[in-house]
Amino acid sequence: MATNKNKSYYHTHTGRMLVLFAVLILGGSACAALIIFGKKEVALTPPLDTRPKVVAQPLTIVNYQTKISLSGVLQPAEKTDVAFELNGKIAWLNDKFIEGGIVKKGDILAKLDPFDYETEVKDKQASLALAQANLSEELAKAAVAKKEWAHNPNSTALALRKPQVESAKARLKAAQASLERANKNLSRTQYYAPFDALIASRTTGLGQVVSKTQALGQLINLNYGEIHVPIAGFDRAFLPALPLENVQVSANDTLRTGTLTRHLGRFSEQTRMAYYVIKIHDPYALYTAQSPLYFGQFVEAKVNGVTLNNVLKVPQAQLRNNAVWLLDANQTLAKHSAPIIRKEQDFVLLPAPLEPHFQLVTQLPEYPQQGMQVNLQAVTVQLADKGAKQ
Template identity: 30%
Template sequence: MEQILNKRVLFPIVILLIGAAAMMGFASMKKPPEEKPATNKTPFVDVQLNQVKQHQVYVRSQGEVEAKYHTVLVAQVDGVVTELADAFVKGGFVKQGQLLAQIDPSDYQAALTEAEANLASAEAQLEQEKAQAQVAKAEWQQISDLEPSELALRKPQLAQAVARVKAAKAHIQRAKRDLERTRIVAPYDAIVSARHVSPGSYANKGGQIGEIYAVSVAEVRLPVAEAQLAFLPQAGVGAKVKLETEIEGKKKVFDARIVGSEGIKNKLNRMHYLVAQIEDPYALQTAGKKHGRIEFGTYVVAKIAGELLDRASVVEYHLIKDGQIAVVDGNNQLEFRHVDVYRVEDGLAVIQQGLAQDDKVIVSALAYPVSGMKLTTNLDDTPSNLSEEADEQTVLAKQADK
């Protein structure tokens, strides 16, 4: 009985001891937690080193390429068109003095011949009157010692003969001029924009023959706001211009120069208009011209060269808030620097004062920026923006190398 009682007491104790031993065994088999490397909690920012250098200011504008000279050719005499030049078609190029159209000259040639005949007759009558005047003077001297009258010396008849000669010469000049006007010639090197006659057409005096545009020089009217003129020396006159456009799917740049201002502010848009000129726009004078030709009617974007700043910094304008820009100072601390923005160009701020060479300008966002806070940057030797996973991979890679 006593043994049974001892078994009942010892059995639970043994079970408890075995359970405790099992728990201790399992606990000893569990791996201790791995220690992760400490990470730098200092805020990380991207920075760019500021560059101070010369900066060319540009004023942007836009316009359409036009011919400097545009001429409507008209007939100055009546007649049938008997001849047209092969190049006298829309889009054709013609040279100065080249015959474009010929009006039937036969009537005007006949008129010239008649005028020449009239001149010969008038000159003969003049010679005859001169001879008769000399005879009349000699006869008067033989008859009387009195002073003869002008009528007696045939001076009125002589003056009339002289007038007839002058009139005949004038008729010849008119006849020659009319004959010349039967030839419609190009007043300058040009491209034909329109032709209004055909062979056999009757041209009336004052009627249109065609239209041409001079190709030696092209012009572009460039509107510039009043405030932008302040950045152009001499109000832009004489400034160099880059004209950008797209031709056959490719970007092209043409050189031009501001030759003057229209001098009158436009009433509708209150803009000043500068006039830029392009030499030889159709590349007819320069073989193999670098950028090819630029046609009349082409829309261009213009960059007018303004002032050349000796020392300036250029940063993205959105980085400036309330006239200040965030930089990292020599102690790797955040500093808000006041800057003097001279001009904004295409989203970029041109700064003359406030930034020095190699200043670290912050170009990334900070959640809660506070002046003087410690920062790490992409230019530091050990950037602090590595994630914990990246740190762990670095440690494992070093262990593998060993």
């Protein structure tokens, strides 16, 4: 009986030990599995980034040549009234001497009846011939008197006919001057265009009797024209020294170049703008193959101003209270407050920051702060598929 009890106790104790060992193995396996799978789950879940998101782009620091946009009306620089210096009757008119006609320098525009002035020339020619004959006669008489008084020490100038010779010479000079005046008056019966001109108006007709200096019409000089352009004070500060050549002038599809020559010395009472002059050579393109510009035509001009060195070129949309936000290498916001040097079109020019490693923030958080840590977002550009519209 004792032997059976011992065997029963042994089997019971051994079975319990096996069960306990199996539980320990299963528990250890479960813990190991939890640890392994727990680590994998933690690795798949990154920590939450609460920094505000921003978008930035590299700074554009340039040496910028300013541009000044101007506009005005092309107008004549010189006008001249057509008028004879003599009285007379209009005997001939040039076919181009009509409003809108164009004549070249030296073209005859009108002629007076020359009869009276031709007659005067002939009269003065006759007077000159008489004066020459009179001088020849006095010279001959003086030669005879000189021989007669050659051995007489008491001879006088009058006896030698010296005063008579001088008088004859004076009358000859007067006759020559009268003939020159008569020839000049004859030439004045024809009116020559003083320059290449556009006929602005004509107020005379064939056969009309006109008096001296009476206006017969008006000419406009076509050698050059002028555009009077107002320039505001904030633009005048960027004008280089005058004269300034290669000013781009345009009207519709016509492109020309001119020269900004001078300041007119006056300001507009209403706008307080200063007026300057752009000079256009040969505006009607008489001697070039360029397209013409016409007086009275509205034109626009582009002037190259001074160059601004080391400036930050920023879209106006990025400007907030005269400042822009920058991003440093540590993704920290920095406020760049600087005076605006100039505004042109849709951008502004500011003094560049001293440190060039910043980026320009183009998309800010709602409440940006100096020194705020942010999360820079990469800008992705989606390319169009092949064959799709660009």
